[in-house]
Amino acid sequence: MSGLKRYWPCAVRITLGAIFVYASLLKIADPVAFAGSVAAYKILPYFASYLAAAVLPFVELVCGLLLISGYRVRSSALIIAALNLVFMAALASAIARGLDIDCGCFKQGGDKTSPWIALARDTVFLAMTFVVLKVEPKSKNRLYATLQEQ
Amino acid sequence: MLKKTWLGTVAEICLILVLSASAGIAWNRTLLAGAWRGESTQQAETAAPAGEALPMPIGLMQVKQMHDAKEAVIVDARDPASFAQGHITGAIVLPVAQARKNGQLPAGAKVAKDATIIVYCNGFSCHDSMEVGKLLMQAGYLSVYVYEGGYPEWRDAGYPVATGGT
Numbered sequence: 001m002s003g004l005k006r007y008w009p010c011a012v013r014i015t016l017g018a019i020f021v022y023a024s025l026l027k028i029a030d031p032v033a034f035a036g037s038v039a040a041y042k043i044l045p046y047f048a049s050y051l052a053a054a055v056l057p058f059v060e061l062v063c064g065l066l067l068i069s070g071y072r073v074r075s076s077a078l079i080i081a082a083l084n085l086v087f088m089a090a091l092a093s094a095i096a097r098g099l100d101i102d103c104g105c106f107k108q109g110g111d112k113t114s115p116w117i118a119l120a121r122d123t124v125f126l127a128m129t130f131v132v133l134k135v136e137p138k139s140k141n142r143l144y145a146t147l148q149e150q
Numbered sequence: 151m152l153k154k155t156w157l158g159t160v161a162e163i164c165l166i167l168v169l170s171a172s173a174g175i176a177w178n179r180t181l182l183a184g185a186w187r188g189e190s191t192q193q194a195e196t197a198a199p200a201g202e203a204l205p206m207p208i209g210l211m212q213v214k215q216m217h218d219a220k221e222a223v224i225v226d227a228r229d230p231a232s233f234a235q236g237h238i239t240g241a242i243v244l245p246v247a248q249a250r251k252n253g254q255l256p257a258g259a260k261v262a263k264d265a266t267i268i269v270y271c272n273g274f275s276c277h278d279s280m281e282v283g284k285l286l287m288q289a290g291y292l293s294v295y296v297y298e299g300g301y302p303e304w305r306d307a308g309y310p311v312a313t314g315g316t
Binding site: 028031032033035036037039040042045046047050051053054055056057058059061062063066072074075076078079101102 | 159162163166167169170171173174175177178181182185186272273274275299302303306307
């Protein structure tokens with residue numbers, strides 16, 4: 001089995017983890033702006049927007065780091081999949097209500113990312129969590145096996 | 151056996167969520183405490199560069215007090231359609247485009263240059279209120295505030311709103 005074939009699910013896992021760590025750090029750096037992005041979806045009441053803005057980035061950060069490290073992969077991948085589903089539901093509801101807002105997924109403020117693009121991106125992330133949950137455990141990847149034995 | 155693995159995973163997920171949520175709440179405790187009390191969450195980043203006067207941020211409670219005491223003129227910086235759908239009772243509409251044109255409040259609204267003016271728009275992600283506030287200051291209004299929480303926060307707090315009447 002070639003190296004590429006053996007290690008691509010591992011690469012997917014690390015990439016997904018890195019994306020979430022990156023996204024979380026941008027939000028942790030500016031919680032007020034992220035609270036604004038959450039509030040713009042008009043789903044949560046005022047204080048809940050702040051609570052979500054305080055908590056979500058840290059969940060992303062911890063799960064991202066776990067995915068990268070390969071420790072407790074299944075739990076963190078399941079949380080990331082659930083987060084993605086929540087994000088997609090929020091985006092879909094924003095689209096359905098015709099809200100012209102920034103997705104608030106990565107950098108806060110600046111150019112708007114359309115909800116459609118964000119939705120497509122989240123679909124890719126969801127597919128990546130599927131790879132992490134279903135494909136990697138079956139791949140004959142010694143690195144993964146070693147991690148699981150620990 | 152399968153059930154046991156799942157239980158383990160669920161326990162792990164709960165643990166991860168509790169730990170990261172605690173970290174998030176601890177990290178943002180000052181911000182959350184402020185938001186809980188309904189204070190202005192504007193950070194010091196809007197400190198004015200030397201020579202340029204910027205509107206001051208103002209929080210929900212202060213806006214409510216001044217609204218009730220009729221101590222301030224409240225200006226809605228959103229477009230007339232949003233204004234018609236719902237606005238803070240007693241507000242007058244002044245969209246950014248209109249403010250850019252003449253920097254004046256609409257004719258009919260006789261506002262003294264030293265009156266207190268509070269500008270708002272659609273909440274934290276909306277910068278039109280700051281823009282209109284700046285334009286009003288440039289036009290010579292002396293006491294201009296920006297209410298960052300804007301219409302969403304006011305409405306969610308259950309305070310008086312009105313529809314129509316652009």
